Amino acid sequence: MSLPAELEPIFDRFRAGFERGRLAHAYLLVGAPRGEGSAFAAEALALLFCTAPDGAKPCHACDGCRRADSGKHPDVLWVEPEMKSRIIGVDTVHEAMRMIAQTSFSGGWKACVIVGADRLGEPAANVFLKTIEEPPPRCLFLLLTDNPAGVLPTISSRCQQIGLSGDQVGLPEELREPLLNILGAAEESRGVVGAFSRAGNLLALLKNIHEDVEKEEAESYTPPPEMKRDESEKILNARIEARYRERRQLVLRALLLWYRDQMVLASGADAGLIHYADQRETLARQAAGLTWRKAVTQVKMVEEMQRQLDRNLPEDTVLNYGFARLMA
Numbered sequence: 028m029s030l031p032a033e034l035e036p037i038f039d040r041f042r043a044g045f046e047r048g049r050l051a052h053a054y055l056l057v058g059a060p061r062g063e064g065s066a067f068a069a070e071a072l073a074l075l076f077c078t079a080p081d082g083a084k085p086c087h088a089c090d091g092c093r094r095a096d097s098g099k100h101p102d103v104l105w106v107e108p109e110m111k112s113r114i115i116g117v118d119t120v121h122e123a124m125r126m127i128a129q130t131s132f133s134g135g136w137k138a139c140v141i142v143g144a145d146r147l148g149e150p151a152a153n154v155f156l157k158t159i160e161e162p163p164p165r166c167l168f169l170l171l172t173d174n175p176a177g178v179l180p181t182i183s184s185r186c187q188q189i190g191l192s193g194d195q196v197g198l199p200e201e202l203r204e205p206l207l208n209i210l211g212a213a214e215e216s217r218g219v220v221g222a223f224s225r226a227g228n229l230l231a232l233l234k235n236i237h238e239d240v241e242k243e244e245a246e247s248y249t250p251p252p253e254m255k256r257d258e259s260e261k262i263l264n265a266r267i268e269a270r271y272r273e274r275r276q277l278v279l280r281a282l283l284l285w286y287r288d289q290m291v292l293a294s295g296a297d298a299g300l301i302h303y304a305d306q307r308e309t310l311a312r313q314a315a316g317l318t319w320r321k322a323v324t325q326v327k328m329v330e331e332m333q334r335q336l337d338r339n340l341p342e343d344t345v346l347n348y349g350f351a352r353l354m355a
């Protein structure tokens with residue numbers, strides 16, 4: 028496992044803190060939990076458990092590194108949301124905190140990674156809080172989230188925050204262009220026809236994303252040899268769905284920024300504030316005659332679409348209905 032190049036400078040600062048013995052007890056890593064979040068966490072764990080006598084750490088060759096890299100180090104706990112509810116339950120956290128309080132197997136650090144810190148329900152968060160208020164010595168908590176606003180403030184205030192996606196929008200370049208083509212389409216077909224065409228194109232884009240994620244996850248996931256096939260398929264599918272949701276959220280966020288730009292233009296504010304500066308002409312064309320009030324409503328509609336998707340409403344319903352309202 029290797030760290031993406033853009034995360035290296037951020038990791039260097041983390042490593043410097045580790046070398047000086049000045050790590051915080053808990054970090055909130057803001058980025059896609061199954062993307063840059065996991066990548067950073069994995070590198071941090073290898074660093075913690077690397078037993079190389081000298082040279083650059085983590086070495087990814089020693090026993091400590093290899094166990095950390097395989098995700099099977101006995102002193103590391105990965106806590107994930109339950110597959111169905113996508114919530115991290117109180118029992119899971121109870122058990123994790125009990126294990127974290129025990130002596131380390133390797134005689135050194137212990138670590139706990141929480142994948143989706145915004146998925147801690149309140150009872151679970153309270154159990155967790157007790158531990159991070161008085162953390163055991165040599166114990167590191169890594170909390171992963173792409174939704175820092177969704178993490179309970181009692182928890183986030185006890186963590187040192189590290190932003191991993193430099194630009195919090197983080198829409199990959201290969202998605203930016205097709206999305207802008209959809210949003211910037213000429214306006215001759217407003218109303219229902221235009222709405223269905225946009226929703227249809229966006230659904231097609233999401234379908235492509237899903238297929239890419241399926242491929243990537245299938246390539247990167249190797250189940251332990253003793254695992255039953257249907258069990259490993261279940262895990263693979265859960266990983267695919269989780270990763271896909273993260274990407275979909277990025278698309279929705281990019282969509283939100285598009286309508287927020289229109290709001291900026293409708294308010295008459297400095298056009299230097301818009302996000303899609305290179306799309307200014309198209310945005311201005313779409314925002315022509317737009318009242319401030321309508322522009323705000325549009326932004327709220329996109330937020331509503333995101334919430335509906337989060338609640339597992341069918342994508343085609345959400346997008347067709349959402350765009351019909353947006354383009355009415």
Ligand SMILES: [Zn+2]
Nearest residue numbers: 077086089092
């Ligand atoms: Zn090592």
